[in-house]
Amino acid sequence: MSKKENILVVDKLSVRFPIGAGLLKRAKKYVRAVNDVSFTISRGETLGLVGESGSGKTTVGRAIVRVNDPHQGSILIDGSEVVGVKPGQMRPLRRKVQMVFQDPYSSLDPRQTIRHILTEPLKTHNLPLKTADGKDRVEELLTLVGLDPKFATRYPHQFSGGQRQRIGIARALAVEPELIICDEPISALDVSVQAQVVNLLESLKKSLGIAFLFIAHDLAVVRHISDRVAVMYLGGIVEIASSNELYENPKHPYTQALLSAVPVPDSDVEKNRKRIILTGDIPSPTNMPTGCAFHTRCPLRAKLGNPEICSTTKPEFQNVPTQDGVHQVSCHFALDPK
Amino acid sequence: MSEPLLEVRDLRVEFNSSQGHVSAVRGLSYTVNEGESMALVGESGSGKSVSALALIGLLPKRTSKITAGSVKFRGKELVGLSEKELQKIRGGSISMIFQDPLSSLNPVLTVGQQITEQIRAHEKVDKKQALNRAVELLDLVGIPSAKERVLQYPHQLSGGMRQRAMIAMALSSKPSLLLADEPTTALDVTIQAQILELLANLQKELKMSLILITHDLGVVAGFTEKLTVMYSGNAVEQGRTADLLANPQHPYTSGLLRSIPRLDRPRTSELKPIPGMAPDMSRIPVGCAFAPRCELATDKCANEKPLLEEILRGRQVACWHPQNNSSTHESLAR
Numbered sequence: 001m002s003k004k005e006n007i008l009v010v011d012k013l014s015v016r017f018p019i020g021a022g023l024l025k026r027a028k029k030y031v032r033a034v035n036d037v038s039f040t041i042s043r044g045e046t047l048g049l050v051g052e053s054g055s056g057k058t059t060v061g062r063a064i065v066r067v068n069d070p071h072q073g074s075i076l077i078d079g080s081e082v083v084g085v086k087p088g089q090m091r092p093l094r095r096k097v098q099m100v101f102q103d104p105y106s107s108l109d110p111r112q113t114i115r116h117i118l119t120e121p122l123k124t125h126n127l128p129l130k131t132a133d134g135k136d137r138v139e140e141l142l143t144l145v146g147l148d149p150k151f152a153t154r155y156p157h158q159f160s161g162g163q164r165q166r167i168g169i170a171r172a173l174a175v176e177p178e179l180i181i182c183d184e185p186i187s188a189l190d191v192s193v194q195a196q197v198v199n200l201l202e203s204l205k206k207s208l209g210i211a212f213l214f215i216a217h218d219l220a221v222v223r224h225i226s227d228r229v230a231v232m233y234l235g236g237i238v239e240i241a242s243s244n245e246l247y248e249n250p251k252h253p254y255t256q257a258l259l260s261a262v263p264v265p266d267s268d269v270e271k272n273r274k275r276i277i278l279t280g281d282i283p284s285p286t287n288m289p290t291g292c293a294f295h296t297r298c299p300l301r302a303k304l305g306n307p308e309i310c311s312t313t314k315p316e317f318q319n320v321p322t323q324d325g326v327h328q329v330s331c332h333f334a335l336d337p338k
Numbered sequence: 339m340s341e342p343l344l345e346v347r348d349l350r351v352e353f354n355s356s357q358g359h360v361s362a363v364r365g366l367s368y369t370v371n372e373g374e375s376m377a378l379v380g381e382s383g384s385g386k387s388v389s390a391l392a393l394i395g396l397l398p399k400r401t402s403k404i405t406a407g408s409v410k411f412r413g414k415e416l417v418g419l420s421e422k423e424l425q426k427i428r429g430g431s432i433s434m435i436f437q438d439p440l441s442s443l444n445p446v447l448t449v450g451q452q453i454t455e456q457i458r459a460h461e462k463v464d465k466k467q468a469l470n471r472a473v474e475l476l477d478l479v480g481i482p483s484a485k486e487r488v489l490q491y492p493h494q495l496s497g498g499m500r501q502r503a504m505i506a507m508a509l510s511s512k513p514s515l516l517l518a519d520e521p522t523t524a525l526d527v528t529i530q531a532q533i534l535e536l537l538a539n540l541q542k543e544l545k546m547s548l549i550l551i552t553h554d555l556g557v558v559a560g561f562t563e564k565l566t567v568m569y570s571g572n573a574v575e576q577g578r579t580a581d582l583l584a585n586p587q588h589p590y591t592s593g594l595l596r597s598i599p600r601l602d603r604p605r606t607s608e609l610k611p612i613p614g615m616a617p618d619m620s621r622i623p624v625g626c627a628f629a630p631r632c633e634l635a636t637d638k639c640a641n642e643k644p645l646l647e648e649i650l651r652g653r654q655v656a657c658w659h660p661q662n663n664s665s666t667h668e669s670l671a672r
Contacts (some may be wrong), residue, residue: 052526160615190381192552194598195611202608217527224599224609246540247601261531263556264602265595267580270560278528312619 006076006213007096008041008064009180013073015063016058019286031285033059035235035293037073038193041179044190046205046212047228048243050258051218054282055232057215061181065215066090078178095125098172104164114142114167115152121174141170146200162193165199173204181213186221198225217264223247228325231255234293235285238331242324251320251329254302266331292332299334307332341413342369344393344515345548349407351392360620363386366408366573367646370515375541375548377558377579380568381618386551388516389568391405394432395424409507411515430460433508437499437520444494449476449503450488453510458513475506480536493639498529500535509540516541519551533559559583567591570617570627573646577653587660589654590628626658634659 015034018027033219034056041047051057059136062068064075067084074081077093085093098121101107110118118138122129129137139149145166158165165185172180174319182201186194196220204210211329216222222241229238231252239252248254257276264270278297283289289296309332320327353365362565363385370376390398393409393416411432416424436442444452453475454468463471469488476484478504493502501521505545508516518537522530538561541548550562558565558579565579567588575588586592594614599605614631622669623629631641638658646654 001523051442052528162615190616192381192597192612193595193615195609196613198599198609199611219527220599220601223601246603257528261527261561261600262601263531263534263554264600265555265559265583265598266600266602267559268582269602275531275535277531281529282499282526 002158006040007043007071008153008213009074009076010040010060010064010104011038011073011074011076013037013060014071015059015068016071017068029286032235032288033285034063035067035288037232037235037237039230039240041213043178044205044209044211044228045228046214047234048222048229049213049215050217050222050229051232052217052258052282054234054285056235056285057232058201059233060097061183061213061215064181065094066095069235074091091125095175097181098175098177100165100168100172100180100182100185101190104161105156105188107168108164110156111157113152114138114154114156117156117167118142118171118174118338121171126174137174141174143172143203144173160193161189164187164198165197169200169204170196172249173208173210174273177210179211179213181215183215184217185214187216187218193308194221200224208307219259221287231258232243234288234314236293236330238294239327241322241327241329245322245327248325249327251334253298253325253334254294254329257299274314292330300331304333340372340516341566343374343412344370344549345371345408345410346389346393347410349389349392349409350405351388351397351402352405353402353638355401357620359570361622362402362571362619363392366571366620368564368566368573368576370547370549372514373541373545373547374562374564375562375617376566377552377562378566378568379558381553381616383570383619384568385571386568387519390434390519390549390551390643393517394428394434396428397417398435398626401500405531418497418571429456429508429513430511431513433511433513434516434517435501435504435508435521436520439497439504439521439524442502442504443625445492445499447601448489449495450493451501453488453507455468456507471510473505475510477504478509479506479540481534483641495527498532501525501529501533503640505533507542513546515547515549517549517551520553522557523552523554530557537561543556550571553600555583563671567594570619570622572627572656573654574628574656575654576646577650581650581653587649587655588628588657589632589634591639592661593631626656634661 013034014036017031021027047056059068062085063070070083077096079112085192115138118141122156125252132141138152142149147166214225229243229246230237233254237254250259256277260276276299280297283296291311291313292315295301301310315330315332317328317330346365350361353360353362362559378386394402404417452603455474457468457471473484473488476487481502483488496557512625522533522653555606565582566573567575569590575591586595596610597612612631617627625641626639627642629635644656644658646656648661
């Protein structure tokens, strides 16, 4: 059987968290963290997922590995359904998807040596500790992420943040996954070290053909590393397009505002650019706006004289064919701002 | 020439730790004029925040001290002032705002109580007048329905609102200098844009001087006039913000600018990171602290510490091999 083209297919995924639920108390309200999110990642592709805090981007990543259980929807990893699978049967699927976390300090056990940390996933999945030509897997993994194989006997506290993040990446690579979910992998690192980790991820993608879901709030890094980018707002995806297309030609008013808010280190550009300043804060996901989730802050809606449809009807994805694949945007007026 | 508002000369700060003395700030000098805005940029551990805390006597007393240097504010020496005298200046003519508004506000007092407390610490006004002032201040920083908000607790406000409330508190004494330590780092980018715009407008309106401490070179570009880049407790480059970003002379500054992807430039195939990492502050190299990571380093760099020298008009660089040509800028722009 030929391999499926898409390593990941997420369809109409919703995740919600109960508020105030207890042993004998039913939840009265839910935080709707992710609503009706659909996207795909093909083999060897990097999809960037951007959004502000509370947009649900982390929850999407965690739902794929079933850290947070989805409420509705379907997640196919390499063609097999993940939602509803019993925990015991998750293991073969987990081998295909691994995760790299934001904080390299809390995501490594301080009492385990690096060898212990890297051997654990191998043992869990019954994988050999030696390669076919007799080399030590742990040393091979450390070399792969640019660390000295001699470091295997050390403990996490003996490493800097950047090195720890490399260890976290080595741990994810140990089971030879086909998809790695990176949740803000560089935001805890110093600026001068961030580029080192970004380059490592890119070279791994090239040499091993791994697909990435790259979750981050730094829009410039996401543009750099991603083939395609999805923008989330308040639990839903508002726009997906190829990285070039999205940044050159953003269509959703939220994406436009987000991009215009990113400061760049050039005073001339900064002083002359037109910034779209959004008013107010992101609404609470316990009390979602009706219609389009963005309508309460939308500058385009205000410009059009607050059309009613924005507050009553949730916009469907509209597909715009481009040179770089399909550009999808969920807005009533983005394509035709009358 | 008129006297600068703030003049910091050869400031040195040391911490005592179990591993001996750690020099966090090692001879920092800069000046800020009336109404001027300066950015202090550096990575974690570069000493940017510590140097700002030192200005207003907020360093932890048991573990740290200013070992040398002078801080003159309107010609008056601040180093060595008694706690009582410092208290008058702090939150008076010099105010500070911090990165994390949630942990810098008192969770059990309302926003109004906290602002009035500060007003009444510096001025003789009664509670009612102070509360009215607090409402005006919240209005000034763009908090809608300030009359209700003034009675709310910090947890009832969003992150952006809390930072606005902190700014209102800092402005209550009409300071002539505002120290802003990473004021937008904890905020989302659209909220960051709101707060930066607010700070820039307030600075102009109230004719304050501003020191903005940040690690983000993008944030400084738009609204600071001067820029001091710090590395391992030293200023390595100083100058006008626009020129400095366009034509960096110190290899650390240019390396930093090369290592970040930028939305205003076409996508590049690969980033150029600075190799290695910042030195352990208890074991700083003898010569230039950046030498172990620097492409241009020679024996001299490893052995002799370079001092800040003016190499272009208005540009000071601490480097034995400043890049001193505009072709670096061209290669950056590629």
